[in-house]
């Protein structure tokens with residue numbers, strides 16, 4: 495497959511992670527154009543990855559056959575309308591990573607039926623340890639499907655969905671998911687320090703524990719429940735901790751948190767669902 499030029503519209507946190515993953519995979523930085531209005535972020539992207547940077551979306555988009563929309567959902571209508579003319583002539587493959595925003599909304603804002611892939615990656619993409627859920631609209635050809643898949647596979651495995659409505663659930667589980675682990679890490683760090691460990695001791699213990707447990711989850715044939723049981727000696731220390739988690743409603747809390755994230759995705763979509771002016 496030839497390397498098609500790629501434009502990131504938005505050079506923030508998630509774009510940076512994806513660009514880092516693509517370059518770590520060996521993609522030529524000269525094939526990547528990034529539009530980012532903030533000068534500091536632009537300069538950092540150019541310095542760290544040697545990609546082409548531009549101040550305006552149009553300047554980056556006109557160079558590329560694939561557009562990766564990586565702006566906040568709230569600015570997406572404006573970005574699509576600004577790019578509508580170029581989109582209708584260039585007919586790019588559009589890949590949007592915005593939470594909540596649907597392919598129908600993007601089509602409406604661009605004002606023309608384009609091949610659109612929705613992708614929900616996560617920030618471990620930077621280390622090529624991410625996971626991406628994807629959905630393609632009816633305009634996407636087999637070849638474009640493969641192009642989008644190859645692009646996101648630089649970030650880690652991909653999972654394609656038939657039902658676009660499930661993208662909000664993917665966002666709630668894996669898009670936002672790294673933040674849940676970081677919150678757990680923060681809480682374990684504070685608790686470790688409260689029990690007398692130094693900050694440095696606690697941080698290495700927490701990071702390596704989460705890393706090792708995640709690797710076991712990924713590489714072992716056992717379920718999370720089985721792996722947990724292997725740590726939990728009868729009447730031992732883990733049991734004391736797990737009983738405390740269960741008594742505090744840990745599972746219900748996680749369920750509610752993931753539900754809140756999914757609902758927020760739908761809200762982000764609805765909030766942007768006014769007719770173009």
Ligand SMILES: NC(=O)C1=CN([C@@H]2O[C@H](COP(=O)(O)OP(=O)(O)OC[C@H]3O[C@@H](n4cnc5c(N)ncnc54)[C@H](O)[C@@H]3O)[C@@H](O)[C@H]2O)C=CC1
Nearest residue numbers: 503504505506507508529551564565566567591592593615
């Ligand atoms: N941060 C994450 O872990 C993930 C984020 N996403 C999605 O990625 C998108 C971006 O999120 P983040 O990177 O977290 O936000 P961010 O705020 O770090 O990045 C957005 C960037 O877009 C730039 N921008 C604003 N207007 C622009 C315009 N007209 N043209 C070009 N660039 C413009 C901003 O200056 C900013 O740097 C969102 O839609 C979010 O839902 C998806 C998966 C994970």
Ligand SMILES: O=C(O)[C@@H]1CCC=N1
Nearest residue numbers: 592593665669670671
């Ligand atoms: O918090 C957000 O809205 C974005 C989408 C998934 C992760 N970050």
